[in-house]
Amino acid sequence: MNRRDERLPGTGGRLVVVGGGASATAVLHQLARHPDVRPDAVTVVDPRPAGFGLAFGTTDPRLRCNTSVDVTSLHRAGQSDLLRYLSGRGWPVSRADFVPRALVGQYCRERFAQMRSTLAARGCALRQVTARVEAVRSAVRPGQGYLVTLDDGSTLDATDVVVAVGGDQPRVPEQLRDHADHPDLLPGPYPSARLRALPEDARPLVLGTKLSAIDAALVLCTARRQITLCSPSGELPAVREHLCRPARPTGLLAGLRTLDHRSPDFDRALTKLLVRAVRQASPGPSPALGKQFGTEPEALQRLGTELRQTEAGANAWQSVIAELIEALNDWTQGWPHRDRDRLLARFRPLIARHISAIPVSSARSLAQHGLAGRLTVRRGTPVLAPAPGGGWHARWHPEGRAEHYTQVVAASGYRPPAVCTHGPDLLAFGTAACSADCAPPPTDAHLRLTPPGDGGPERIWMVGAAGGARTAIVNYLWTAAAQAEVVARTLAAA
Ligand SMILES: Cc1cc2nc3c(=O)[nH]c(=O)nc-3n(C[C@H](O)[C@H](O)[C@H](O)COP(=O)(O)OP(=O)(O)OC[C@H]3O[C@@H](n4cnc5c(N)ncnc54)[C@H](O)[C@@H]3O)c2cc1C
Known part of the structure; x- marks a missing residue:
């Protein structure tokens, strides 16, 4: 099957956006506002529903942003757009508040729907395709754009591509890779429903002491559960x-x-x-x-x-x-x-x-769980082995004490997006395509992909975590909001 788009009346182009999370929504916002960007059609490809990525697609109200409403916005101009959105729906929030991430997911989703209407009014059809992109390669005839290959075997042709894939692959420690299918191993804390479903008397070991490990602790620390977080530093955020x-x-x-x-x-x-x-x-x-x-x-x-x-x-x-x-x-x-x-x-x-750093309300909950004996934080990472009757044996160094945990939750963060420029394709997606130390795809100052070798910038833009080649701290919606402005400006000019 080939999903070549019908050309609609407009001033040019078929834009494919790879990923439909917050960064993609920020780009769509800028496209909808920019009078000179008028693609005929926009196709957003994501296996998840639009607007809900990994961080903001969570539904648990205990999991809050660690960025205030002021900077958790799809665009940077003026008052926070998230503040406007929440106030308009009766939420009593101020610019400094840390709101549940689920609210940011709702905000992105609604704004996504609005962008669709705005673009439609300008003659640009925005549609979503539920699939994963596997590769982007040059069209057969040079200068004719790109072919985007999806994991269902179909292809899209595009004149322009925006890559906004985030980093959704958990960093599972080396010692657990051979046990990926173990029933008592959770490769990441999301979706949090998996954590809530653990038995009331579970004694899980969470590998990590940073944001996703803290999310795991906030969800897990209820009933009679006893949770241990551990990492080489044993340090919690400020x-x-x-x-x-x-x-x-x-x-x-x-x-x-x-x-x-x-x-x-x-x-x-x-x-x-x-x-x-x-x-x-x-x-x-x-x-x-x-x-x-x-x-x-x-x-x-x-x-x-x-x-x-x-x-x-x-x-x-x-x-x-x-x-x-x-x-x-x-x-x-x-x-x-x-x-x-x-x-x-x-x-x-x-x-x-x-x-x-974490919000003061999350810190308060963690401190209470610690005082109640439900939460322990340890320095070091134990050697783990599946226990014969289920769960895990953990041997802590240097004292070598062995302990039993009912589950292990890997919460040591996320790998940078596996977007590889080193194979035959312009871009290949997926962990199989890329090694852990692959450099992020190189881009120019306008975030346009500049593949190694022949140099010239492609009509492919890298935003969010995929734009990590030029930007140090990408794990932040405020950064994606700025990148989105650059993409719209250059698309308009290019
Ligand atoms: C636990 C956690 C908490 C965070 N808290 C905050 C916070 O409070 N404030 C803040 O500003 N930032 C926070 N972040 C960072 C946050 O993820 C970014 O700010 C922002 O949401 C990233 O948006 P994104 O669209 O780039 O990525 P995502 O929201 O992850 O969306 C990427 C999308 O791409 C899709 N995708 C991936 N690969 C493919 C493919 N090959 N083909 C098609 N689709 C694909 C995924 O399914 C996903 O929907 C947090 C991150 C984490 C992990």
């Missing part, structure tokens, strides 16, 4: 009350540009720069820095301290995080990705807990 656009930008980007990231003095200079920014951003007299961070080696104790500090208003650092993310992205824009990764590795110990 706690914050807001992540908003800065009221008083501190000039971090200019400061970062004065640093030499190869210098041995880099860490000290960076710390000095950040401390100055925190003092400057603080709305009142800045609390002593020593009073804004917990120092306890034990994760739940440190969480308790940082929760109290945040509740007491002794958390000025949170006011610089949105500016810092933006500055990091701008500063490293277009760096070779290995240099950028090296830089981020040096940043990590200083700021990673703060960039991906």
